[in-house]
Amino acid sequence: MALPKEELVEYIYKMVEAAQGKKQLKAKDIEKAVLKEHPDQNKNDIKFAIKELIDGGRCVYTYFGGSFIEIPRVEGAAKH
Amino acid sequence: MHKTPLLDQLESGPWPSFVTDLKRVAARKPQTADLLGVLERSYKDKITHWKHGGIVGVLGYGSGIIGRYTDLPDEFPGVEHFHTIRVNHPSGWVYSTKALRELMDIWDEHGSSVLNMHGSTGDIIFLGTRTEELEPCFAKLTSKGWDLGGSGSAFRSPSCCIGPARCEWAMYDTMEACYELTQEFQFDLHRPSYPYKYKLKLSGCPNDCVAAVARADCSVIGVWKDDIRIDQSAVQAYAGGELKPRGGATKWDKLDIQKDVVELCPTQCMSWDGKTLKINNRECNHCMHCINLMPQALRPGTERGAAFLLGSHAPILEGAQMSWVIVPFMEMEKPFDNLKELMSNIAEWWSEHGKNRERVGELILRLGMRSLLEAIGVEPAPQQVRIPRANPFFFWHQSDFDAEAKGRRYDTRQGFIR
Ligand code: HEM
Ligand code: HEM
C-alpha cells in the first residue's frame, strides 16, 4: 500500500542511512526500491520526498562519476 | 608570485596567452597566483594535482557546482578549494553590458575572477572558489535573476542558436523554445535523477550553428517541408555578378551557377540551363548549400518546423556518436508541448533501463531502436535516418589546398564531384 507523504520521507531517509558506506544510491535506485515494496506509490511523491530531504539538509547530492543521494558528512578532500 | 619558467614559455608565441591573462589577475588575487603555481608544478611533475567531484553544492541543488581540490594544499593554499560554478546562460547568449558587469562584480567578490565564456554546455563557467563562498555567491546571483546550470547526472542547461533575433533562416523561435524547455525541466536541471547527463541543443536551420547534431543527446534542428522559394531574376543577378556569392563572403566576385551550385548539390537535384534554375524538391535533403551561396535568390519554404534527433555524445573510449533522426518533422509552436512530452518520454525509458553513466545514445545501441520507438509510441519511418550528417565540422586536407593551387574554384576533394 502507498505510504502517506511523511512516512515516505522517513522510509527513504532510513534507506539512504542504511546504505551509507555500503552502496551509493541514485534517485532512480530509491524510486525502484520504494516501488518494489509499495507498487502503487506515486512516482512524483517519491521525487518530492527526496526533494524534501535535500532541501532540509538531511540528505545531500554527491558526485562520484555519477550523482548520488547520501547522508551529509565532512568531505575528505576538503581537509588536508 | 611563484616562479613559472615553463609557463612563461607559453607567453613567447605570437598569440594571446592565458598565462599573461592569469598573471594580470594574480597581481590582485592570491588564489590565481597559486593556480599558476600549481599548473607550473604539474608541467614539471607531468601529473595533475587536482582532485575531482565530491559533496559540495548549494542547499537544495545537486547541480551547478563542480568540486575541485588540489592535492598540494600546503604549498598552494589559494587553490585548496577551487570549485567551479556553472551559471545558466540566457537563450542565444544575449546579454546587456549591465548584466555582464553585475556578473563580473559578483565573481570578483566571491571567486578567483577567472572565468570561461562559455563552456561546451553553454553555461558561463566561473572557475575557482572556496566552499564557504558558494552560498553567498549563489544568493547574489539569484538576487540579480540568475540561476545555476546543470551538472552531474542531470538535465543540462539547454542552448540554442540566436535564431530569429538575427537570422533570416530560423525555421522556428529557437530562443523561445530554449527558454520554455529550460523552465519545463527545472526540477531535473537542479536535482540529478537520470542515469547520466541529458543535453538539449536547438538550431534554427540545418546550418546547425550550435552543432546540435554532434553535441547534444536531444538535437532539434529547424527544417521546412515544402519547396525552396526561387527568385529567378535574382539568380540571373548572381550569374551576372551583380550579386556577390554568400553575401560577399567568398573570394569569388561572380557565381558560376552550374559549377558552384548545381554540381555541388549533394543529391544532384538541381538543374540550370543558363536561364532558369530548377530544383527537384523531392530529392533535396535540405543541406543549405545553395541557399547559403545565394541567399537573395533562394529561400527556405514556408511550411516550417523542426527535426528531432537523438543520441549524440562523445565517449572517451569508443569515439563520437551522432544523433539519429527520431521525428523527421514536428511543429514548433509555443509552448512546445510536443517537444516537452517527447523528451520526457525518452527520459522515462532511458531512466528505467539505463545503467549508471550510460548515455541515451548508448542505450539505443544496447537495446535497439525498436525498443525506444515502442516505448515512446513513435511509428518507424524511412526518414528516421541513422546518421544524416557524419560530421558537423569541416576539416581541410592537404589535397584541398593542392587542388585550390591548381585553380579549382571550390576546394573539394577529388571523388566528391561526380
Ligand atoms: C596550455 C594550457 C591550455 C591549453 C592548450 C588549453 C586549450 C584549450 C582548448 C583548445 C579548449 C577548447 C576550446 C573550445 O573549442 O571550446 C579549452 C577549453 C577550456 N579551457 Fe583550456 N587550455 C589551457 C589551459 C587552461 C587553464 C589553465 C584553464 C583554467 C584555469 C582552462 C580552462 C578551460 C575551460 C574551463 C575550458 C572549457 C571546457 C569545456 O567547456 O569543455 N584551460 N582549453
Ligand atoms: C586530468 C584532469 C582532467 C580531466 C581528464 C578532465 C576531463 C573533463 C571532461 C571529459 C569534461 C567534459 C565533461 C562533459 O562532457 O560535460 C570536463 C569538463 C570540465 N572540467 Fe575537467 N578535467 C580535468 C581537470 C579539470 C580541472 C583541474 C578543472 C578546474 C579546476 C576542470 C574543470 C572543468 C569544467 C569547469 C568543466 C565543464 C565545462 C563545461 O561546462 O562545459 N577540469 N573535464
Ligand code: SF4
Ligand atoms: S542555425 Fe540556421 S537559423 Fe540558427 S543562426 Fe545558424 S544559420 Fe541562422
Ligand code: SF4
Ligand atoms: S539545399 Fe542542398 S540538397 Fe537541397 S537543392 Fe540546395 S544544394 Fe541541393
